[in-house]
Amino acid sequence: MKLAKKVISVLACMGIAGMAFAGCGGGGTGIHVITREEGSGTRGAFTELLGVVDENEKDAIISSAEVTNSTQVMITTVAGDRNAIGYISLGSLSADVKAVQLDGVSATVENVKNGTYKLARPFNLAYKDTLSAAGEDFIDFIMSEQGQSIITAEGYIGADDAPTYTASGMTGTVKLAGSTSVAPVMYKLQEAYMRLNSGVTVEVNEGGSSAGMTAAINGACDIGMASRDLTDSEKAELDFTTIATDGIAVIVNIENSVSNLTSEEVRKIYLGQLTDWSGR
Amino acid sequence: MTRDTVTARVLRKDLHPRGGISHRVTEGVSRILFLLFACVSILSVLTIVLFLLVQGVPALSEIGVTEFLFGSEWRPSADIYGVLTMVVGSLSVTAGAIIAGVPLALLTAIFLARFCPAPFYRVLKPVLRLMAGIPSVVYGFFGLTVIVPILYNVFGSGKGILSASVLLGMMILPTVAEVSENALRAVPGSYYEGALALGATPEAGVFSVVLPAARPGVSAAIVLGIGRAIGEATAVVMVAGNQPVLPDGLLSGVRTLTANIVLEMSYAADLHLGALIATGIVLFVFVLLTNVALAALRHTGRQK
Numbered sequence: 001m002k003l004a005k006k007v008i009s010v011l012a013c014m015g016i017a018g019m020a021f022a023g024c025g026g027g028g029t030g031i032h033v034i035t036r037e038e039g040s041g042t043r044g045a046f047t048e049l050l051g052v053v054d055e056n057e058k059d060a061i062i063s064s065a066e067v068t069n070s071t072q073v074m075i076t077t078v079a080g081d082r083n084a085i086g087y088i089s090l091g092s093l094s095a096d097v098k099a100v101q102l103d104g105v106s107a108t109v110e111n112v113k114n115g116t117y118k119l120a121r122p123f124n125l126a127y128k129d130t131l132s133a134a135g136e137d138f139i140d141f142i143m144s145e146q147g148q149s150i151i152t153a154e155g156y157i158g159a160d161d162a163p164t165y166t167a168s169g170m171t172g173t174v175k176l177a178g179s180t181s182v183a184p185v186m187y188k189l190q191e192a193y194m195r196l197n198s199g200v201t202v203e204v205n206e207g208g209s210s211a212g213m214t215a216a217i218n219g220a221c222d223i224g225m226a227s228r229d230l231t232d233s234e235k236a237e238l239d240f241t242t243i244a245t246d247g248i249a250v251i252v253n254i255e256n257s258v259s260n261l262t263s264e265e266v267r268k269i270y271l272g273q274l275t276d277w278s279g280r
Numbered sequence: 281m282t283r284d285t286v287t288a289r290v291l292r293k294d295l296h297p298r299g300g301i302s303h304r305v306t307e308g309v310s311r312i313l314f315l316l317f318a319c320v321s322i323l324s325v326l327t328i329v330l331f332l333l334v335q336g337v338p339a340l341s342e343i344g345v346t347e348f349l350f351g352s353e354w355r356p357s358a359d360i361y362g363v364l365t366m367v368v369g370s371l372s373v374t375a376g377a378i379i380a381g382v383p384l385a386l387l388t389a390i391f392l393a394r395f396c397p398a399p400f401y402r403v404l405k406p407v408l409r410l411m412a413g414i415p416s417v418v419y420g421f422f423g424l425t426v427i428v429p430i431l432y433n434v435f436g437s438g439k440g441i442l443s444a445s446v447l448l449g450m451m452i453l454p455t456v457a458e459v460s461e462n463a464l465r466a467v468p469g470s471y472y473e474g475a476l477a478l479g480a481t482p483e484a485g486v487f488s489v490v491l492p493a494a495r496p497g498v499s500a501a502i503v504l505g506i507g508r509a510i511g512e513a514t515a516v517v518m519v520a521g522n523q524p525v526l527p528d529g530l531l532s533g534v535r536t537l538t539a540n541i542v543l544e545m546s547y548a549a550d551l552h553l554g555a556l557i558a559t560g561i562v563l564f565v566f567v568l569l570t571n572v573a574l575a576a577l578r579h580t581g582r583q584k
Binding site: 069070180234 | 354355357358424425428429432436437517518521522523524542543545548549552
């Protein structure tokens with residue numbers, strides 16, 4: 001019992017000391033860097049487009065950056081942290097956070113489309129060459145005027161002059177799996193397609209880009225969805241179609257006075273070379 | 281509950297001393313049925329182990345066991361896989377959860393077992409059970425929107441060992457409290473009465489006689505708590521910050537083994553995927569160790 005008391009008192013002292021020690025470091029203007037997890041399509045596009053890479057062209061986001069695998073957690077964290085910086089899909093941008101201008105260009109659909117906003121990534125559908133007629137028809141629908149207008153309405157960037165789609169009375173089942181970034185817009189496409197083609201059942205499963213590619217390769221689904229370019233090993237097995245482009249917004253806290261960053265500054269922040277908001 | 285079942289079985293045996301034929305048939309059939317169910321659960325454990333080994337070992341040998349276990353850098357994009365930071369992360373967060381949760385849980389258990397007035401018990405007990413049943417994602421969101429902002433405002437940094445420890449402490453509290461309470465109740469009443477008869481106050485009787493007597497059960501409760509804390513993923517991912525770096529303080533962000541898997545599994549391919557499954561093997565070994573510890577504690581408890 002005596003021992004237990006000693007242990008408890010020592011732990012309590014450690015706890016208090018730890019808190020007192022930690023208390024010294026609070027506040028300030030140190031940049032709080034938040035990133036998506038390794039392998040995320042958003043992160044892959046972000047590092048590649050901004051050149052947040054080492055001498056071997058590999059992802060070099062500073063390891064002390066906070067990591068999350070959820071857009072929602074990213075938004076909540078940035079919304080509650082005055083010194084935070086993060087990045088999310090343009091389509092997920094909410095009023096809780098502020099999207100900064102990159103090199104003086106606002107993160108908007110128009111600017112992604114006209115090429116002035118640099119941070120954008122492809123949404124790809126990948127499939128084997130044995131894809132069923134119904135599967136091909138579904139992709140035709142997505143690439144048509146109707147499909148592309150749904151993509152545009154969701155905040156992503158589609159093609160402008162797409163052909164008109166007419167239903168051809170297909171039957172069958174088309175299974176899709178993959179990117180959680182692509183899935184929300186895919187549900188809308190699925191709904192619209194099945195309204196035109198009552199004979200076809202389209203199923204959409206979310207599980208991440210790589211899981212979708214793996215499923216497409218091993219036949220667990222007909223079409224895989226990826227929010228990034230395909231890797232070489234995936235390209236060897238699958239054909240792909242780019243159905244849309246998605247912008248990536250760099251976000252900061254609403255109270256942050258910064259509203260414009262150069263891409264070099266963002267790159268340095270994520271490399272850990274620029275660590276304080278006042279040091280810009 | 282176990283005692284009730286035993287009593288019921290004894291009663292039934294008294295009612296049917298020999299048992300009718302139909303009774304025996306039902307018993308035989310259900311015996312086979314239950315054996316089958318038991319086999320299914322054993323088989324699923326074996327399948328999981330097999331899956332981990334088949335998928336993880338090739339990656340492990342490609343990376344190198346030493347590099348994997350003791351490498352402090354995790355950069356899948358550059359094919360660098362070291363889980364040391366996450367082993368440290370898992371251990372520190374679990375230790376933090378024990379420090380934050382166990383004292384509270386033990387005091388709760390003592391209160392429930394010895395001092396709680398009956399009407400209050402009827403409220404407190406279900407609340408505790410409810411607490412155990414709250415899904416971890418709800419705990420995680422609570423942590424993200426309540427605990428993290430509080431810590432951020434006080435210390436200037438929200439996510440890290442401290443936030444994860446506090447949250448995990450809350451999550452293991454009901455389990456540890458409930459198992460400890462049962463252990464405390466299992467101590468024969470004569471111990472407590474004997475202490476009182478020797479002039480101890482009720483508090484002294486509980487803390488220096490009943491609690492030590494219940495130690496094996498209480499230790500088992502703590503080990504159960506450790507198991508839950510080390511295996512928790514969903515909630516921890518939301519509040520720990522998940523940086524794959526060695527922590528340098530209570531506020532430093534950490535990535536746990538579970539968080540590593542949850543974070544990157546959905547996008548991983550090739551060697552990265554194998555490395556994540558190998559992370560699962562490390563985690564599995566940890567859980568195995570906790571279970572062995574639990575079994576050992578139960579064993580010593582029974583011997584006493």
